[in-house]
Amino acid sequence: MTRTTVARTSTATLPTSRAPRRAPLRSRMADPLFTVMATGLLVAAIIAILYPLYFILIASVSEPSQILNGNVWLWPKGFTTEGYGLIFSDPAIVRGFANSVLYTLVGTTISVVSILCAAYALSRKDLFGRTFFMLLFIITMFIDxxxxxxxxxxxxxxxxxxIWAVVLPGAIGVWNLIIARAFFENNVPEELRDAAQLDGxxxxxxxxxxxxxxxxxxxxxxxxxxLVGNWNAFFDALIFLDDENKYPLQLVLRNVLIQSDVSSAGGSGAMDSYAAAQRxxxxxxxxxxxxxxxPLLIVLPFMQKHFTKGALLGAVKS
Incomplete structure (x- = not known):
């Protein structure tokens, strides 16, 4: 076979070039349609979450009569900072804020230290009675x-x-203990401990x-x-505290919202009418x-990255 014949045969067997086929219209529209729908749902969810916070913010500097008449939607009406002046001038509210800071710091420290120590011990396979101790913790999730x-x-x-009646009864959450134990089991290998023991x-x-x-x-x-749990907690303080000087801020807020105790929360004894007191x-x-x-809105954004990473590392084996 001559070179000319081989060249012709090779050329004949090569596939002819074809223009790329366009995807069906439904396939081409699927991704943009999904993007629009997902974006719309996400925007709606963001509005549903943020608008109540925004409304409370503008309502706090609006005239109460405008709020009751439904005139406050996007902007404050009848701008006033009188409410904040009464809040920061009332010793009960300032004292409640200080108590909440104290309870939150002490309670968070006790909880985090206790959970880390207990979770690491339970993650060790050489701990005698590890299954028994873990079972005791799990039982408390179902029986109270x-x-x-x-x-x-x-x-x-x-x-x-x-203060101990507020911070100690709920110091250890079993679910958080399980998360911490899974984190230690999946991210602290036994070989690392063996190497550390060899170094003394x-x-x-x-x-x-x-x-x-x-x-x-x-x-x-x-x-x-x-931090979030201790700052928002008020039930233990409601049950175990008798001295109003030890009430956390959330309990003072609860008295304002539920009991409508205006006199103790804002000092309205000098008001001339019920309408003024309600205002x-x-x-x-x-x-x-x-x-x-x-305070939570200021602190939590700085910890969001660590929150996401910590939640995932405890759930996936590395």
């Missing part, structure tokens, strides 16, 4: 002695009307100098969860919601 039993325990321990490190030194630096996402996750009560109500929410 009830409010009366809890009150009797707190009373018999001598913690009534003290005992269990306490290994936990403090090796495990904790590797667990920063988990630590920030636990701090974030307990001051409305101003204080919205202003206190803003004051009690702002």
């Amino acid at each position: 002695g009830g409010l009366i039993a809890r009150y009797l325990v707190v009373r018999d321990l001598g913690m009534l009307d003290s 490190a005992n269990d306490f030194r290994f936990f403090l100098q090796v495990v904790l630096p590797l667990s920063k996402p988990l630590i920030f996750l636990m701090i974030m969860i307990h 001051i009560g409305e101003l204080i109500k919205y202003g206190m919601i803003v004051v009690s929410t702002v």
Whole structure:
């Protein structure tokens, strides 16, 4: 076979070039349609979440009569900061804010330290009775002695009307303990502990100098969860505290919203009419919601990255 014949044969077997076929109209419209629908749902969800916060903010600086008449939608009407002036001039509210800060810091510290220590111990396969101890924790998720039993325990321990009655009963959440245990099991290999032991490190030194630096996402996750929980908590204070000087801010806010105790929350004893007292009560109500929410809105955005990373690392084996 000559070279000319081979060249002709090779040319004949090559596929002819064809113009690319266009995708069907339904396929070409699927992605843009999905994008539009997803974007619309996301925008609607954002509005549904943010608008109530925005409304409370503008209502706190609006005239209560404008709010009751439904005139406040997008902008404040009858701008006034009288409510904030009454809030920050009332010693009960300022004291409640200070109590909430104290309870939150102490409670978060106790909870995070307890959970990290317990979770690491339960993640160790050489812990004697590990399954038994974990079972005891899990049982508490399904069986509770009830409010009366809890009150009797707190009373018999001598913690009534003290800070410990607020921060200790709910210090350890079992679900958070399970998350922390899964994090340690999946991200702290046994080989690392063996290497540390060869270098002369005992269990306490290994936990403090090796495990904790590797667990920063988990630590920030636990701090974030307990900061929010302790700051918003008021039920334990309602049950176990008798002294109003020890009430947290959320309990003071609860008295304003539910009991409408305007006289104790804003000092309205000098008001000349019930309508004037109601006006001051409305101003204080919205202003206190803003004051009690702002600290979390300031702190949490700085911890959001660690919150997401910590939540994922504890759930996926590396």
